[in-house]
Every structure is written in structure tokens, then in C-alpha cells.
Amino acid sequence: MDSSKIKKILESVKAGKLSIQAAFNDLKHLPYEDLHFAKIDHHRYLRQGIPEVIFAEGKKIEDVLRVAGSIYVKNKKLLITRASKKIYNRLNIKDAKFYPMSGTISVNKEKKKTGYVLILSAGTSDIPVAEEASVTASFLGSRVETVYDVGVAGIHRLMDTKKSLISAKVIVVVAGMEGALPSVVGGLVDKPIIGVPTSVGYGTSLGGLTALFAMLNSCVPGIAVMNIDNGFGAGCLAHKINVL
Amino acid sequence: MDSSKIKKILESVKAGKLSIQAAFNDLKHLPYEDLHFAKIDHHRYLRQGIPEVIFAEGKKIEDVLRVAGSIYVKNKKLLITRASKKIYNRLNIKDAKFYPMSGTISVNKEKKKTGYVLILSAGTSDIPVAEEASVTASFLGSRVETVYDVGVAGIHRLMDTKKSLISAKVIVVVAGMEGALPSVVGGLVDKPIIGVPTSVGYGTSLGGLTALFAMLNSCVPGIAVMNIDNGFGAGCLAHKINVL
Amino acid sequence: MDSSKIKKILESVKAGKLSIQAAFNDLKHLPYEDLHFAKIDHHRYLRQGIPEVIFAEGKKIEDVLRVAGSIYVKNKKLLITRASKKIYNRLNIKDAKFYPMSGTISVNKEKKKTGYVLILSAGTSDIPVAEEASVTASFLGSRVETVYDVGVAGIHRLMDTKKSLISAKVIVVVAGMEGALPSVVGGLVDKPIIGVPTSVGYGTSLGGLTALFAMLNSCVPGIAVMNIDNGFGAGCLAHKINVL
Amino acid sequence: MDSSKIKKILESVKAGKLSIQAAFNDLKHLPYEDLHFAKIDHHRYLRQGIPEVIFAEGKKIEDVLRVAGSIYVKNKKLLITRASKKIYNRLNIKDAKFYPMSGTISVNKEKKKTGYVLILSAGTSDIPVAEEASVTASFLGSRVETVYDVGVAGIHRLMDTKKSLISAKVIVVVAGMEGALPSVVGGLVDKPIIGVPTSVGYGTSLGGLTALFAMLNSCVPGIAVMNIDNGFGAGCLAHKINVL
Amino acid sequence: MDSSKIKKILESVKAGKLSIQAAFNDLKHLPYEDLHFAKIDHHRYLRQGIPEVIFAEGKKIEDVLRVAGSIYVKNKKLLITRASKKIYNRLNIKDAKFYPMSGTISVNKEKKKTGYVLILSAGTSDIPVAEEASVTASFLGSRVETVYDVGVAGIHRLMDTKKSLISAKVIVVVAGMEGALPSVVGGLVDKPIIGVPTSVGYGTSLGGLTALFAMLNSCVPGIAVMNIDNGFGAGCLAHKINVL
Amino acid sequence: MDSSKIKKILESVKAGKLSIQAAFNDLKHLPYEDLHFAKIDHHRYLRQGIPEVIFAEGKKIEDVLRVAGSIYVKNKKLLITRASKKIYNRLNIKDAKFYPMSGTISVNKEKKKTGYVLILSAGTSDIPVAEEASVTASFLGSRVETVYDVGVAGIHRLMDTKKSLISAKVIVVVAGMEGALPSVVGGLVDKPIIGVPTSVGYGTSLGGLTALFAMLNSCVPGIAVMNIDNGFGAGCLAHKINVL
Amino acid sequence: MDSSKIKKILESVKAGKLSIQAAFNDLKHLPYEDLHFAKIDHHRYLRQGIPEVIFAEGKKIEDVLRVAGSIYVKNKKLLITRASKKIYNRLNIKDAKFYPMSGTISVNKEKKKTGYVLILSAGTSDIPVAEEASVTASFLGSRVETVYDVGVAGIHRLMDTKKSLISAKVIVVVAGMEGALPSVVGGLVDKPIIGVPTSVGYGTSLGGLTALFAMLNSCVPGIAVMNIDNGFGAGCLAHKINVL
């Protein structure tokens, strides 16, 4: 497209249809548009089924609804994270699905899912973050399986997931408190592991910093660590790896 | 193997060659051995060409040399990180290569490399960490390309790597100080990006914590973040993703 | 039990009642079950009178009530921590007792208590955490005595407890602000001491971190330190030590 | 004024109207008044159109209204930051303008604006802080242009502002999360850049500390950094530089 | 003794041998001496075989040697922690044993050891701290067993210690980096567990704070946590519990 | 009193009215009572006009009222800090005075005040803390003068207090934000200065830690620093120094 | 230049001297070159007398000397910061001047200096950082005046600089410990003020964080704050403002 545009200008110059000055004026703005290969990537991204995502927390309902409507009209797909039930209720889109634990709203009629993303949570309180990761990756087109409440205090529960652990292409491990689960999972399999620390805990859990630092210091090399409670980021990375 | 072992015991019991008590004693230790599917993974890992890696920092030279010798004899491959020139000089292994900036020693005659891992560093002071990532991924079997000194203060330098950015399967971005490079790179491409904060900087760089937190808070979703200066971990994760 | 199960399988194989393949299928899941020696411990634990404990904070009342009902039906015992009066009022269990300061609900008809756990609090504001420790240890079967408001600002008050200090098998010391009480108590007796920092204080009490760090740095060697406000953990450890 | 006062005393002494002791008593308090050159600066400042500014957050509405009235009567100009709509509604001043995103109230009929302050925000959530900076600088007499949502995740959006970047006399860059935008802008132009970190983000954004530290560690030398969310300070500094 | 002293005074008063004033003078200092029940405890402690312990770090060799000599002469037992080889070489005590990894010097001819303290270390770099705990508990009279390098990255290695885990009366778990081992061990057994975080690691290990906080936030209730690298404290507490 | 008690016992023994065993039983508890010299101090303290003080924050109104009534009945004096208007309204004590900015309630008919405590506040937002210090010191019997809003941004305002600065026996300086005022005051006078950091500020004021650390690092040697917002402590120390 | 290059290509196309494909190939790289308007700025910057600056700390002497030689040959100007005397001695450049307190090496024969940058230091220990700022701004072409040791503990010393304070166009204030000087200076004048916190101090100076946070929280609005010890950055910003 960009290429053809440049060539068209050149041809017009050659054909004498475009003055050099006019051609120059057209071309001097091209660099920016070409830099837009990022934007073009973005378009490709859209074609791959990933429209813009709305982070609803702290935004006004009206603003969220307006942007959501605009995205849905254009893409027929929609993902809103950290949304309230209220937003969902006022969102006039059939097929929209609300995930109450994480406050995620997803609209995507496309049923085909590829690969295999396994998402584990250490405790039941970590499920909202795991759900956000799960809905995100699934929305983006990944096949997702979730196994909750397999924390290290009862290591045998984790063993039940052995088959899933071995089959998955990439594993997201969500854990708060001491954040030890990614290390234990990482000791069992050689797949890329994405650790997501959560703010679950009190006192020295420091709002999730302890779980975060624990994951960054895992004795298993190469755990990919996300920001605290960032299930959305984990879902994105898992999908990017899963579609390789 | 484990399966055949269990079946052999059962057959011996059926055949009356093994008393129930003796079979029971054999079996009661099996769980642990079966749990060893991790260990088996580890063996498979070895067969894939990834022997145990030695972290030399803070260890006695004699200990490092002894373990290194033992690993090399068994695997014909060897990776030592954070090693001194002294260790390299006393290591009696032909084909061992020493990377002085990162202090990495690598022995691996296997020349075939697969995929495409791109490793960027923001500044020249970040090169040691980038080198550790590069040598690690290469040692594990990945084809690696490195581009150094493309920090955000001169964003045009990064644009020169556009072709590499688009071609790579996974990109490792090493940056200290404000740690902004992964965000900028992540805004340009949709590949999995691994951010490695370094301890380069002074004052409020807080030994790399600032770069770390910046990467965890990237406005680009899904950057995989490593511990500070952890080039080895980045090399491992990049390779795991690269071979998918 | 597990043993008998394995032997029964072996006997069935020997007797030809079970094919080797069927026996193999049964056995291949045993490792996990055997790993369950943790679970078996857990069963033993239950037999000792310690059913699963519910941490109610942040959970929905309905969920807490449902799990509580299920535990009570099975165990005839129940411990809920960080619960509201509301939960207690809707909990339809005779003999349930509510401790309003700590929000603990305890159901345990078993009256026999063993050993001697002494629980001290530095100030009156630390009592909720001390109460949680006390109710927990008592619920688990320990004989508990509590002495409140014996902080170091009036060291003579502590001296009144001399007799209790000498008689106790293990001492829990709950303190916020500067967290000095465990050191003073530890200087007086040679029993195991469990320090519980509380979030009582303001400014540089840093939500309890100051008391926590003070206890970890006690000039008395070997104080067992808990997370901030973790009366439940202290009650568990005190009981574990008390029943040795 | 001060000068004339001193001279008048001296003249009275010379004329014998004032005893040396009385003159001494008058003069010994002068130093302080002369020290008032700061206060005189303040008066000059007022004459330049900068009356006292009210920080309304945490103050009682009545107090704010009373002080505001008094300032307005005296200066015919008024700036209130971090104010609620309620304050605006009860403020009985024609021409008062309320900026709801930042909660700024500005009264200044003077239309003439000088220089060129460019204010950029990385994301839409950073706009309130950018608006505070913008209203402040404009109130003080600077010509201000704002460009919002040009964060580094889509670097091409920033390129659209190229012309503004080159024309501005001083640039305020407002960014939360990883705070990378000042570095990127600073790599493109050689104007004084004022970085304002915002508390936008969660987890390891640490309430804005991460963006703050990132800006302080910029690889571009000489970024002027403000306290977190301090749009008012940025507006003041931008104006001070802009009027040089 | 104190009792007899008081009674003797009273008898002297009754017998008229001592004036009331003189008796009063004697008695008015008693309270303090009675408070000495702490000191008496200390004496009892000595009788139990626990003489004063020397922390050699940062002390002058001459001072350490002088105090050590004095303690040894009085108690025939001696424990010095964080000592150099130099101190050991100049210490003129037969039977003194030097533990080079932890720098502990122990002199105790008493061979009888009681109970069973199990000490685990996650990695090989954690051994110095584990050794300090081990030598301390052993010095105090506990039977100690050590198992090193059973970290969570290879959970199967821990399973090998199953028998020891079940038999021990109290378990010390030493771990750096993410500090996850106490949680995993605590999920397997119901014995009192003492977690000792170490400063092993770099970057976000924060000199051991990450391991410390992880242990304090263990999902297993009631882990007794020590200060970073405090093997001595762990040995003391383990012994106190072990002798109950 | 204690003395007379001991002598009475001795006399009874001498007179044969008390058996040695009974006397011994009486005396063996004396140490503790004698240790009570702290308590005796406390009584003396009361006689000096300082009854127990109630910190109302986080306490139930009923509890506060009950304790307050009991103290008032006994001492005819009463100080309650961090109290609500509600408590004041329900407190049935004539002459009770409520200070709404700091939430302090003071009852003390004694009008005589001694010495001279000067209390300065940097800004108007610091007044609540300054008021708490002022009411406390005054309640304890010190003559107090307060000067508010003399922060370093307008150093000339401070100069107006020159006479007070020189006359005061001890100076309390209350400041939030950058906490610079104690340094400036300390550079002007040689009286003991008590610095009280406040939580006034946002962002990097870190809830008062910045002001606290600034005061601890004052280039003026010997500033006495209090916990954040601790006006009560400052009032106590100021009074203790003032009455020397 | 870029313009002429584009026009030349267009002319060649028009003239038939360049095929459309060849012209396209030339043009498709232009965007990046045009993006180079940053680079062009950089060139202009060079023409203004500001060559690349070398940060020598942590770099090898050989590397520093090589880069320095290359810069000097090209620009006839050279600035090296954080350099050792050793580097200076081996640097074979006449007119090079070494500033030993800050370790700055400056080569710039251009004598003409413009504007007026005033640089103050609070204490004598802050002079190295002040010197770095001074040498940098002077090297870049600013007229610089320095006044050292005017800290707030003796506020009268600052008053001596009144004339300089009023005359300067921009003021750099360097201070460690409590970092109060910028606030006091900012209260006296209305010029742009650049605060540079230093790591001077111990304990709670936290390596300069306390001074940094104090400056960010100044009650004087709009202080431009630099990273800790960043005299170079302050010199750059001061110059940028000074040449406006």
C-alpha cells in the first residue's frame, strides 16, 4: 500500500502529472506514515482479531460505553477489563458475556481457538486474576484450560494436573502471598511459564510485591513475570507465545 | 520405562516369583520415582542439549572446576555464568570460549542453531547482561542476533533495526536507568518481548529497581520481565519460546 | 489403608482376578495418592480435631456459610477467622461462639485441653490479634491463658505474670508499635516464644513492619516471628509446639 | 518604600526631630523589613498577575470560599487547584471557569498570553494532571498548547506533534505507568523538558514512584522532574521558563 | 538461695542480731536480686549446658579470644559464631572444632544428643546458614540431621527426605531467592517448621527480604520465621522446641 | 510507704507477731512492688498534674467515655487525644474543652502555667498536629505560645517570631512536605528544638516519611525528632524539658 | 539537505535518469532519515558547541581515551564526567582541564560565555556535584557563578548572595542531608530553580533519597529536580534555560 503510493507519486512525476514541489510535499510526510509500520502492524493485529481493549477502572461509564460501542461497530469484537456489572448491564450488545469475578466483558463470536494455554491459580482468592488472563487469551483466539486452587501447601493437588502441565504450550501461574507456585511448576515442565503475582495476602505481602519478587527470584530460570494482578498482560503474552 | 517396571513387578507377582510383601515394598517407593517425570523431563532436556548450568559467582574456583569437569565429561557441553577469567584459564577444555564482558564460559560444538532471537541493549553499559542472554540462548541452540546501543534518547537508531524487529521470533530488550526501551519496541512489533532491567545507573535507579518497575508497568501489554541483570534467565526463556 | 489397597491389588493380580493392565491402571495413580502422605497427615490432623479453617475476609457470606456448613457436618468442629457478626448470625450452628474483637467463630464441643499456651498482649489495641491466637490454639486443643496490656512502658506489669511466664510451655507475645515486648519476655524465660507484630500504631509503625523487624532483630536469640496481625498462625504454631 | 522610610528616619535625625535612641529603635527592626525583598518580590509577582493560589484539597469549603473571595477582591484574579464542583458552584464570581478533570478553578480576564508552552500527556488517564499544568501556566500568562494520548506504545502518534515539539519554548510531559515519554521527547528536541510523573497505574507503579524514578533516570540529560501528580508545579516552572 | 537469704535476715532480726534499719537496708536491694529470676534462669541455662555465646563478627580478635578463654575456663563449653579461621587458629583449646562454611567454632565434649532436629537447605549456597543452625542446635544438645540442596525447582529431591520429614520433631528450612521451600515442606508435614531466609540471590532478592517476606506469607499457617541469615537463632529455637 | 511497709514487717517479726515464714511470704513479693518505683514515679507524675491520657482513635466511644469518667473522678484532670466531637458531646464534664482541629479534649482547672514552650507550624495544614502539641503541653502545666504558617517558602515570616524564638525555653517545630523548618529555626537559636513531621503533602511526601527523614538529617545538630503527626509526644517532651 | 536530496531524486526520475524502482528504493529509507530531525537537531546542537559527552565511571580507561580522542578530533571540544586523574594524565590534549573534586575533564577553547547561571551548594561536601554542574554549564557556553557553603543552618550566609540571587537567570541549588536549601532560595526569588540532591549524609539520608524527596515536596512550587548527585544533568538544564 505504502509502496504503491510512493510508486504512484513517482510515476506521476515521471509522467509530468505532478510537479516536483507537489511530489516533495507529498513525500515529506511519508516518513511518518511509513513509521506507521507500527500502525500497520496494528491493522494486521486487528485482522488477526484483536481490536483495541478498554481498561474500564476509573473511567466514567458513559465514556466506556461510547468507546465500546465504537469499537464493536467497527470490529464486531470487544474486550473490556476491570468493568462493573453496571457497565455490562448498560452495554447494549448481544453475545456480550460478563465474567463477574474479574469484571471482564468479552464479545467475540469467533469460536475457533488454537494452541493450548494452561492457567493455574494457587488459591481461590487468585481466581479473579486468573479469570482475566483466561478470558483475555481466549478472546484473542487461544484455547485455554484453567485449574484453580493448586497451591504449594498441598503439592499433591498440583500433581493431578500433570497431564495438562505436559500438554500445554505455555502455562500461566497466578499466585499471591509467597508466590511460590511458578517455581514448583517450573521445576516440573520445560514450557514457557508466565508468573502473575496477585495482591492476595496481608501485612508483609506488601500488596503483592512479595509474590512479585519471589517470582523474579525463582530458582527456575526464565519465568516471565507480570505486574501485580495483571491477568490481562499475562493473557496477551500467553496468546503471543501460543500462536508462534 | 516406569510403566514397564510396574508391569514387570505385576507379572512377577502373577507368576508367583515375587511375594506380595516384596512387591509392595517395591511399589511403595514408585510414587516418588514416578513423580520423577520432572527428572525425566530433565533427562529429556539433557538429550535436547541443555546440561546443568553453573552460576560461578561466590563459589570457590576449585568447586566450579570440579563440577564443570564432571558436567563436561558427561555432556560434552558446558555453560558457566558469572565466571572470572581465572576460572576460564584453569578450565582445561578445548573449544571453551570465554565472553569477558559477562564472564560467561560456553562449550558447545554443536553448530546448528534454530529460530531467531533478537537481543537489543539500550546502552553500552547494558551489553554484559545482553551478552549473557545471547551466549545462553545460543548455547541452548537458538540463532541469536544482537543490536546494541539503541536506547530511546535517540529513537532513530532503533528504527535502523526495523527489519530485524519484524523478522525475529522473540525479542530480548536489555535496559537500565529508566528502562523505557521495551515499551518503545513493544509499540512497534507484536512478538513476545522479554525485558531485562539492568543495574546500570545511579541514585534513584535503585540498583535496577526503577528499570524493573518501569518494565512491569509498560503501557504495552504482556512484556515478560526478568530479575535485574538476569541475562541468563532471559536467554533461557527466549530459547524456550524460540523452539516452540 | 493405602498399604492395604496396594496389597489388595497385588493379591487380586496374584489370584488372577485382576489383569496386569487393570492393575497397572490402578497403580499408576497411586504415586499421587501416596504422595498424599501429606493428605494422610491431613486426615490424621482431622482425627486430632483440626478440620479445615475458613479465612472469611473478602469472601462472600454465602460462600463462607456453604463451606462452613459442609465442614461442620463432616467434622462437628469449625473455625472461621476474620468473620463478621453477620456471618455468625446467619450461621445456623448451636454451640457456635463468636469472638467479636477478632471476628473469630469457633465450634468445638470437645472440652479437654492439654499443655499450657500463654498469650500476652502489649497494649489493649493488640487484643484482637491475641484473641485470634487464643481462640485458634484453644480450638485446636491447647489450654490457653491470656494476659493483656503488659507492654514495656510499664515493665512492672509484666512482672506480675512471672509465675505464668515460668509455667507456660510456649508463649505467644503480641505487640504493635515498637514491638519490644518479645525481647523483654525472652530475656526472662527460656521457653519458645512466638512474636506476633500487629499493625497498631501510625506513621513510622509502617502498618506493623516496624514491630515485625524489631522482633526479627531481637537480641534474644530464637524468637519465632509471624506475619503482621497473624494471630491465627501464632495459634497454630503454639499448638504444634504445645502438643510435642 | 523601604528606602524612603530609612531616609525619612535619617532626615528626622539630622533635623533633630528624632533622638538617636528612637531612631535606633526604629532601625533595628528594619533588617527584617528589608529582608522582605522576598515579600517585595511577592508584590512584584502580584503585579505581574500572579496572586496567591489556593490548594483546596482537604480544606473546608467555607475556608476556601472566604480566602478565594478575599484574593479575588484584591487581585481580580484567582486560581484554585484540586477543587470540587461544589466549591465552584458556591463561588460567586462571574468569569470563573471550572476545569472538571483536574478540579481547577481559574479567574483571569487578561486575554494576552505570551511564549509557547507545549503540554503532552502519555495516556488519557494522565489528562487531569496535564490540565492542571495547562490551566496554571495559562492563568499565569503563558500561551499553552496541549496534545494528549501520545504515549510510547504508539510512537508514531508522537511524531504527529513534530512541528509543535520544534516550536515550543518549553515542553511539559505528563506520564504515569513506566514514565518513558519524557525520555523519548527529550531525544527528539533540545528544549527544556519538564517531566510530571502521575499516579496512574497499579501494583508496581507504586502510586507514581516508578514513573518518577524513571524520569529522574532518563538517559536524556537535564529533564526537570516534578513531584507525582504535581501539574500545578509544572505549570509554574513552565511559565517561569517561558517568560525568560 | 534467695529464699534462704531472706529467711536468714528475718531470723537475725527476730534474734535481735540485726537492727530493723540494717535489715531494711539489706532487703531494699532484694527486689532487684529477686528480679534476677532471669539471672537464675540464666544459671539454670548454664547448668543445662548452654554457656554464653560469642558473636565474633566485627569484634577484635583479642577481645574474642579473651572472652572465649574466660567462658571456656568456667563452662568447659564454648560456641563462637561468625568467626574467622584466624580466631580458630589462635584459640588454644583442644577439642575445639571449626566449621569453615559458617565460621562457627564449637567446643563441647558432651556426646549425648537428644530429640531430632532436621535441617534442610534449598540450595548449596544456603549451606553456611544451615550449618550455623546445625552446629548451634547440636552444641546445645540436640540430635541434628542435615539434608542440603532440596529446593523446589526439583521437588522430587525433597521427596527423598520423606522419612526424615516424618520422623523429625522440628524442622529448620533454610532458603534464599524466592524462599518457597518452607511452604512446600509445611504442606507435607505437621511438625513445627522454622524458616530461615538467606541473603542468597541478587537484584530483587533484596538481600534476603524477598525470601523473608515469602516465608512470612506462607500459605501454610504457623511457620516460625527468623531474621535473614540467622542460622544461630534457628538453632536456638529448634533446640528449645526439641527439648520440650 | 514501701519502706514503712518493709519496716513494719520487720518490726512484727522482731516483736514475734509474725512468723518468719509469713514474713518471708510477704517479702518475696516485695521486689516487684519495689520495682514499682516506676509506678511510684507514675504516682508522683499524677501529683504533678499528669493523669493517664486516652488515645481515642479506633476505640469505641463507650470505652473511651467509661475510662475518661474514671480518670476524671480520680484526678479531676483529663486529656483525650484524637477524639471526635461525638465523644466530646457525650462527655458529661463541665469545663471540658474541645479542640476541633486536632480532636483533643482537655479538662484541667489548674490555671498556673510555667516556663515557655514555643510551638511553630510551617503551614496551615500542619496546625492540627501543632494544636495537639500545644494542648498537651499546656495541659501538663507548661506556658505555651503558638505561631502558625511560618514556613521556609517565606522565610521573612519566621523572622517576625525572632523575639519569641529567643525567649522560649524549648521550641516545637511542626512541618510536613519537605520538613525544612526545624533546620532553619535551629540555625537561628540554640534552644532544644523538637521537630514533628506531619503527613501533609502527597506523592513523594510518602505520608510524612520525607519530612521525618529531612528532620533526622538536619544540618543543625541535635534536633529531637518525633514520629509522624505525633503532636502529643512533642507536647510531652517539650513539657519535660520545660520543667527542668 | 534532506529536502534537496528528495528533490534531486524526483528530478532524476522526471529526467528519466532514475528508474521508478530505484527511486522507490532510495525513498523507502527516507522516513527514517527524516525522523532524523532529531539527529539534525543533534547536528545543530554540535554546531552550537555541544559535542557528545563521555560518562567515564565504570568504563575502561582505554575505551574512554579512544572515544575522547575521536570526539576531540571531530569537535575540538570535549567533556568527560566522573573521570579519574589517571584518565586526565593519559589524555594527550593540550588545553584539557581537570577538575579533581568532581572528576570532570573539559576542553573548550571558546571563551565567550552568555547569560548567568548561579550555582549554590549547601555544604562543602556538596561541592563536587556543584562543580560538575558548573563545569558542564560553562562548557556548554553559559556564564556561571558559584557560591558554596550557604546551607540553611546559617541562613544569614545565604543573604550575602542576595544580589547574585536577584541577578541570575537560572539558579542551581545543590544540597544533601535534608535538602532544604532549594525551598529557602525559592522563597526569595522567582527565577527557575534547579534542585540537585546529593548523597551527602548517613543513616536516614538514604543515599540522597531524603534530599531528593524533600526537594520534590518543596512548599515553593515548580522546583526542577534532578537525580541524586546529577550535577551534569543540572548543568545541561541550566544551560538550556539560560540560552532561551
Add this chain to the structure above:
Amino acid sequence: MDSSKIKKILESVKAGKLSIQAAFNDLKHLPYEDLHFAKIDHHRYLRQGIPEVIFAEGKKIEDVLRVAGSIYVKNKKLLITRASKKIYNRLNIKDAKFYPMSGTISVNKEKKKTGYVLILSAGTSDIPVAEEASVTASFLGSRVETVYDVGVAGIHRLMDTKKSLISAKVIVVVAGMEGALPSVVGGLVDKPIIGVPTSVGYGTSLGGLTALFAMLNSCVPGIAVMNIDNGFGAGCLAHKINVL
């Protein structure tokens, strides 16, 4: 002096010897000199026997010696803190006394000491800081008594100092690790107490921050807290209080 200067000017004006303009010129600089009442204080301070004090740490020996010589010549008194033996050896002043633990050098022939400052240290490792406080207060003219090693782990040792505790006018309490001693002392006496946290400890002692925060959070109201290891500041404050 200042007074006489002003009067002399006035007299010259009256006498017609000085024109009003000339007098004005002289007087307009007076304010600053009058502001010097701080300086005058300083002179008075000198007259009271307190010359300028040298903080030698990080300064060059030559600089220290030169300033020391100059001070000594002028004042016949000299105090140097944090000095090496080397400085002492090269200091050519008879009567100079070196305190090796704290590195303090004191020269003051004045033997008369007033008041009573009691200085306690919790452990033997805290003695250097206690010694610095002691030498400082003594140098300034206070009578000082020191009692070392009375930490809270053996509270009875503190009781031995009862008489001193009651007699002292002000008490300095030096403690590292958990910093609990000031609280315990403060619970026993009603004198002003100055707490000095030390950096003694490891791990979570955080270089003294834990002791500092503990003291700031003391349950005893009004402890005056110093910066970490700041024995000098404590000595100054103790003296200021002691001479009231």
C-alpha cells in the same frame, strides 16, 4: 556591637559628618547583619565554650588538620568526630585526647562540668556511638556518666542503674537491633530521654532503620529520636537540655 554601629551612623548623621545618602547606603546592608543575630548567637555559643566541630569522615587529612589548627588557635578548644588515629597522630596539639572506639578527638582544658547526662548503651557494639555522645556532651561542658551493655534481653542489668536513672537530668539511650531500650528506660523514669538508633545488626535491622522506627513508635510518649549512629547529635541535644 551592631547596636553601637547603628548608633554611630546616626550620630554621624546628626553631626552632619555623614550624608543621608551615605548613611542610607550603610544602613541598607544592616538588615542582613542584624539577621546575624544567629551569628551573634554563634558568637555567644563560642563564648560558652563551643567552637565549630569538624566531621572528619570523607574529608582529606590535610583539610581536617588545617581547619583543626585554625579552630584550636582561635578557641583553645577543639572537637573532631569520625576521625582516624592517623589524624590524631598528625595533630600537633598537646592535651588532645583520642577516643578510638568512636574516632573522636577532643581538646578542652576546661575541667568544670555541670548537670548530669546519663548515657546508656544496649550492647557492647553500640559503645562507639555512645562514646561519641559522651565525648561530645562532656566537651560541651556537661557532666556525663556512661553505663554500657544494659540491653533488654537481661532487664535486670538495667535495674542496677536505678539510682543513676533517677538522678540524671537527661538520659541518652543508644541501641541497635530492635531498639527497645529507650522504651523500657522511658517506662521507668520521667526525664527527657534521647534515643539514638545504631546500625548494629544485620538483615532486617536495615542498617539501623528498624531501631530508628522502633524508637519513633515507642509506647512511652516523647522520646527524642536522633538519626542512625548520630552520637554527636545526641551529645549536643543532651547538653542543650542539661544546661537549662
